[in-house]
Amino acid sequence: MSDPVPEELLDVTVTVNDVPRHARVPARRLLSDFLRHDVGLTGTHVGCEHGVCGACTVLLDGAPVRACLMFAVTAQAHRITTVEGLGTVEAMGPVQQAFTECHGLQCGFCTPGFLTTVTAYLEDHPHPTPDEAREAISGNLCRCTGYQNIVKSVLRAAEIRAAAGPGAGSGATGDAAADAAGGSAP
Amino acid sequence: MKPAPFVHHAPRTVEEAVEVLGQVGHDGKVLAGGQSLIPILNMRLASPGHLVDINGVAGLDEVAVTADAVRVGALVRHARLERDDPAYAATPLLRRVLRHVAHPVIRNRGTTVGSIAHADPAGEMPAVLALTEGVVEVAGPRGRREIPCHDFFLGALETSLAPDELAVAVRFPLLGAHTGTAFAERARRHGDYALAGVAAAVTVDDGVVSSARLSFVSVTDVPGALDVTEAVRGQEPDEVDWSACDDLVRGHLAPEDDIHATAEYRAMLAARLAHLTLAEAAADAVALQAGSGPRHREHEAVGVPREGGPAA
Numbered sequence: 001m002s003d004p005v006p007e008e009l010l011d012v013t014v015t016v017n018d019v020p021r022h023a024r025v026p027a028r029r030l031l032s033d034f035l036r037h038d039v040g041l042t043g044t045h046v047g048c049e050h051g052v053c054g055a056c057t058v059l060l061d062g063a064p065v066r067a068c069l070m071f072a073v074t075a076q077a078h079r080i081t082t083v084e085g086l087g088t089v090e091a092m093g094p095v096q097q098a099f100t101e102c103h104g105l106q107c108g109f110c111t112p113g114f115l116t117t118v119t120a121y122l123e124d125h126p127h128p129t130p131d132e133a134r135e136a137i138s139g140n141l142c143r144c145t146g147y148q149n150i151v152k153s154v155l156r157a158a159e160i161r162a163a164a165g166p167g168a169g170s171g172a173t174g175d176a177a178a179d180a181a182g183g184s185a186p
Numbered sequence: 187m188k189p190a191p192f193v194h195h196a197p198r199t200v201e202e203a204v205e206v207l208g209q210v211g212h213d214g215k216v217l218a219g220g221q222s223l224i225p226i227l228n229m230r231l232a233s234p235g236h237l238v239d240i241n242g243v244a245g246l247d248e249v250a251v252t253a254d255a256v257r258v259g260a261l262v263r264h265a266r267l268e269r270d271d272p273a274y275a276a277t278p279l280l281r282r283v284l285r286h287v288a289h290p291v292i293r294n295r296g297t298t299v300g301s302i303a304h305a306d307p308a309g310e311m312p313a314v315l316a317l318t319e320g321v322v323e324v325a326g327p328r329g330r331r332e333i334p335c336h337d338f339f340l341g342a343l344e345t346s347l348a349p350d351e352l353a354v355a356v357r358f359p360l361l362g363a364h365t366g367t368a369f370a371e372r373a374r375r376h377g378d379y380a381l382a383g384v385a386a387a388v389t390v391d392d393g394v395v396s397s398a399r400l401s402f403v404s405v406t407d408v409p410g411a412l413d414v415t416e417a418v419r420g421q422e423p424d425e426v427d428w429s430a431c432d433d434l435v436r437g438h439l440a441p442e443d444d445i446h447a448t449a450e451y452r453a454m455l456a457a458r459l460a461h462l463t464l465a466e467a468a469a470d471a472v473a474l475q476a477g478s479g480p481r482h483r484e485h486e487a488v489g490v491p492r493e494g495g496p497a498a
Contacts (some may be wrong), residue, residue, distance in 0.1 A: 028193030139289030
């Protein structure tokens, strides 16, 4: 069945991991699909597509948001950071490093959402208690780990950040967030 | 799960937004934070032909504390209002309740005015507007008007906003130095839809209770306030038997069964939370009059990095 009216395409440019990315997409293109299909950054995972599971969480100007609950066209005025912007295999960010050390993942499907969420959380709360770490990840679902190792990973990431000194975080969440957390600009 | 096609409109001013809303009529929907609307679109529970995206409209992102109210613009995200210290000092209930609105990540995007315009009786912010007898400021082709909350909420997800009108702000009136507040809710997981939630405001004058009001989350058809003063008037705040309000509360509730809880369980829970929040609001009122300002509870502080090293 074909659409009765051809769908209008919009020129959309979104800054992703400091690189402007352009595509012609329909207005209904979710940011999560824009990142995966149009930009080709498949690190952002798509789970429930209604905001419950947290797998698609990306940073919008440094603050975590659900990429499945935002249209690409609305994201144009903002800086997006995906899991690809948090570090590389050779130079992992502190949260990625901690998840590796503490076995904070098994299948890895939910992991990109945890990494972005925790990265932003530690900018504002550099020394969480175990209870706070648990609360910080309450909006992300994981069906493998039972969360115990993820909580450990959050606490370990805080240690790694603290040992690296102020301003040595991922740098992904921007100057404003670092300033608000009392750190120096990366 | 993808939304059906729609035409995207990106007005830059309130006047432009109203004009577009007038042109598209019932086929249009306002997009602000989208944290309730976009799931509905993704699941195709709704498929409006036009979305009027107000994220680029200037002048809607301010929180202002005036002599008699906290005014919140239509683009103020929950997280922004939650962190606003002047708003907390003026109406501590706002921060107390915002902590329960979904998960922090959702609060980074969702707007307080959008949550009220969505008019979900399972939403926390409609309950706060009802408890504080707040007002919705509306812009339309016939100019601006103000809608008191009891005329605004008509039913579940139903308001008196016309299709060509835009809610540009809400005002939460200040409750005064003699009125304490409290909020509590229970959910299967913190941040999920509440099984039941209760907001309470208790006024203490000359050492006795002079007013007691409640509003509810997830256990009524329409967001609204319930006055229970008659059951407790004139009693000393620390000696009130709050269960005297039970008949009024039970009469007000219209809970429903679902997979999470039975209607009877929700009613029992709401009545119990009413006792707890009324007692806490009364203690809050007493503390306010002792001159200590709003009772600053440690857990209500925001964004203050902890002292000391990382916890192991």
